[in-house]
Amino acid sequence: MIVRALVLASQGKLRDCGIENPTRDARLLLANCLGVEVHKLNLLDDSFLSKDEISKFWRMVDERCKRKPVSKIIGYRAFWGRNFEVNENVLDPRGDTETLVEVVLENKFKTMLELGTGSGAIAITVLAERIDATCVATDISELALETAARNSKIHGVQNRLTLMQSDWLSKISGRFDIIVSNPPYISAKEYNELGNEVIDYDPKISLTPGGDGLDSYRQIISNAKEKLIKNGQIVLEIGYSQAEPVKTLLAGAGFSKIKVHKDLGSRDRVLSAEAA
Structure with missing residues (x-):
C-alpha cells in the first residue's frame, strides 16, 4: 500500500x-x-x-x-517550537500554557524557581530563550523529574537547570527573582467531567488537587513571598474562572501589582504579582 x-x-x-x-x-x-x-x-x-x-x-x-492522545502515542509534544518527551508520568503540555511562558519572558530575572515542572517544558523553554538565566525546578514525582532531565539534555540547558524532588516549597532554600507554576487546578467536580483522553492518560496528581481546585495555590502562595527577592515576581497559570479567588489569595499574602493575563482565546489564563 x-x-x-x-x-x-x-x-x-x-x-x-x-x-x-x-x-x-x-x-x-x-x-x-x-x-x-x-x-x-x-x-x-x-x-x-x-x-x-x-x-x-x-x-x-x-x-x-x-482515545490515547497523539502525543502519548508518538512520545512527544510540540511546545513553543520545540519537541518535548511526554509519557504517562507527566502532564501533556497544552498550548494555553505558552501564555504563561510569554508572561514570564516579559520580566527581567536571572534566577527562577518552577514548582511542579512535570516534563520540564516551561523551565526548559524559558532557559532556552534566556541564556543568562538559571532555574531550580521541582516536582513531587521522581519519574516526572527523570523525564524533565532527559528533555533538558535534548535542549542543551541541563547545566543551568537544577531538578529537585519537593512537595511545592517544602525543600526549597534561598530566594529567587521569579517563581513560576502551572499547578493542578481542576476541581474534583470538573475532573469527573473530563474526557477519557485526559483522565486515562494524564496523571491525576497533575490535574487536580481535589476539592475546589484551589489548594495548590493556597500552599504555594502562603509560602512564596519568603522565597522571593524584594520586588520579585510570581507567575501562575489559572483556570478560566479562578482569577478572583487566586487574586484574593495573592493580596492576602502581601503581593501587589496583581495582573490578569488572557490566553489566545481571551480567557483568563495567567496571574502575575510582585512581592513588596
Whole structure:
C-alpha cells in the first residue's frame, strides 16, 4: 500500500471512531511511524510501505481510536517550537500554557524557581530563550523529574537547570527573582467531567488537587513571598474562572501589582504579582 492510500484509509477509520481531527492525527501518526517530519510526508505520497510499517501504523491508529492522545502515542509534544518527551508520568503540555511562558519572558530575572515542572517544558523553554538565566525546578514525582532531565539534555540547558524532588516549597532554600507554576487546578467536580483522553492518560496528581481546585495555590502562595527577592515576581497559570479567588489569595499574602493575563482565546489564563 502506498502512503497516500494509507493516509486516506486511516482518516476514514479515525473519523468513524469519532476523532475530531482525523486528517491531522493520521498524518502525525504516519510521519512518526516512518521517521519523517510531517511536512515532508507529501513527498512520499507514492512510496510503498513495508508490511512491518503498515502493521505498526495501524496499531498506532487503534490506540488513537481508544482515545490515547497523539502525543502519548508518538512520545512527544510540540511546545513553543520545540519537541518535548511526554509519557504517562507527566502532564501533556497544552498550548494555553505558552501564555504563561510569554508572561514570564516579559520580566527581567536571572534566577527562577518552577514548582511542579512535570516534563520540564516551561523551565526548559524559558532557559532556552534566556541564556543568562538559571532555574531550580521541582516536582513531587521522581519519574516526572527523570523525564524533565532527559528533555533538558535534548535542549542543551541541563547545566543551568537544577531538578529537585519537593512537595511545592517544602525543600526549597534561598530566594529567587521569579517563581513560576502551572499547578493542578481542576476541581474534583470538573475532573469527573473530563474526557477519557485526559483522565486515562494524564496523571491525576497533575490535574487536580481535589476539592475546589484551589489548594495548590493556597500552599504555594502562603509560602512564596519568603522565597522571593524584594520586588520579585510570581507567575501562575489559572483556570478560566479562578482569577478572583487566586487574586484574593495573592493580596492576602502581601503581593501587589496583581495582573490578569488572557490566553489566545481571551480567557483568563495567567496571574502575575510582585512581592513588596
